[in-house]
Amino acid sequence: MDEKPMTKKRIDLGCGTIERRRYNHTENYIGVDYGNFGQEIKHDLTKFPYPFKTDSVDVIFSSHCIENLIKDYRELKPILREMYRISKNGANWVLIFPHWTRAFNDPLHNIGIGVDFLKHFQKTGSSHGADVDNYDNIDITVEKVTYKWRRLGNKGWDKWIGLFDKIWSFILNINITLTEHLLIYKFGGIQEFRIEVKVRK
Numbered sequence: 001m002d003e004k005p006m007t008k009k010r011i012d013l014g015c016g017t018i019e020r021r022r023y024n025h026t027e028n029y030i031g032v033d034y035g036n037f038g039q040e041i042k043h044d045l046t047k048f049p050y051p052f053k054t055d056s057v058d059v060i061f062s063s064h065c066i067e068n069l070i071k072d073y074r075e076l077k078p079i080l081r082e083m084y085r086i087s088k089n090g091a092n093w094v095l096i097f098p099h100w101t102r103a104f105n106d107p108l109h110n111i112g113i114g115v116d117f118l119k120h121f122q123k124t125g126s127s128h129g130a131d132v133d134n135y136d137n138i139d140i141t142v143e144k145v146t147y148k149w150r151r152l153g154n155k156g157w158d159k160w161i162g163l164f165d166k167i168w169s170f171i172l173n174i175n176i177t178l179t180e181h182l183l184i185y186k187f188g189g190i191q192e193f194r195i196e197v198k199v200r201k
Contacts, residue, residue, distance in 0.1 A: 008058035013083075014065025015039050022063075029061065045069055048078060052086040055201070060087060063096040064192070071110045073117070080121060084138040084199065093140070093197035099147070101189035115145045115180055115193050144196040147172040147179060 012020060015031035020039075025031065031039030032050070043051055046069050060083055070076055083093065098105075100112025121138050149168045150161065172179045172190065184190060 009056060010059040010061065011052070011057055013045060013060060013062040014068070016065075019063045023061070025061065045079070048082050050082050050086055054085050055088050057086045058088055058091050060091065060093045064098060066095070067097055067109050067111065067113055073111065076117070081138060084140070087199045089199065089201040091199040093195070093199065095195045095197065096192055099190040099193050101184050102191050115176060115195070118142050118195060118197065139200040141198045141200065142195060143198050145176050146194045147190050148192045148194065150191050
């Protein structure tokens, strides 16, 4: 498998076309997707193993992809297990999901994902999740959760609403627990959230 030379191996799972351009991952990431998007590797992410060696990847990025691959939470386990296998000790994951309050706007989304779902894979709890037993032999720590109230496009009204998005996203991120248990029920849905994860082996 030919791979681009780079200091760190960064991969973008489910890179597609729109998300890859949005995050400028056309040169410094190895794109992996099942479709034909000009990516470096064509692979069905529901099929294991992924085409990377064990302990070989420094950064895994995935935006608005994983929720399209699964029909229930149980199907997350083999995907996370495979991501863990290919990750180096100390690797970083950056995972972006549609928040469950807005997820079902897209008919391709089978489940809604909340910010606490990864806490069950942590050996110890964090400020974003309770202390629970790790039940899948992976050791990851959620380091940061960030809400994004709205993803802005190119429409005129999107540009005008950008200021409100910055203000409201700032308020939502003051306290994750308060937002998840109160604010979302009072003031409507959140478009997406970003989870930053550290891998330990």
